[in-house]
Amino acid sequence: MALSVVVAELVELFQWKSEDESQRARDDLAAQQATADEIADVAIYLTQLVDALLVDINTAVTQKLEKNAKKHPLSGGATADG
Numbered sequence: 622m623a624l625s626v627v628v629a630e631l632v633e634l635f636q637w638k639s640e641d642e643s644q645r646a647r648d649d650l651a652a653q654q655a656t657a658d659e660i661a662d663v664a665i666y667l668t669q670l671v672d673a674l675l676v677d678i679n680t681a682v683t684q685k686l687e688k689n690a691k692k693h694p695l696s697g698g699a700t701a702d703g
Contacts, residue, residue: 623666624663627659627663631662631663
């Protein structure tokens with residue numbers, strides 16, 4: 622599936638970098654552009670998949686966030702809103 626390939630290309634940009642190195646990429650215009658290009662590729666392929674499978678992405682994301690909140694509640698009485 623093409624989506625897995627473009628996701629792998631995005632991951633490759635950060636795979637062997639520390640968290641600090643990854644964050645410093647924000648200040649590097651070439652790294653920013655490369656990252657933006659790969660994110661765009663992921664978005665394009667994901668949009669094509671969503672379209673082909675007739676998935677309502679907004680509903681799917683909302684439902685998944687609700688499932689995750691139930692499965693992994695925030696500790697200390699905090700809410701997802703802050």
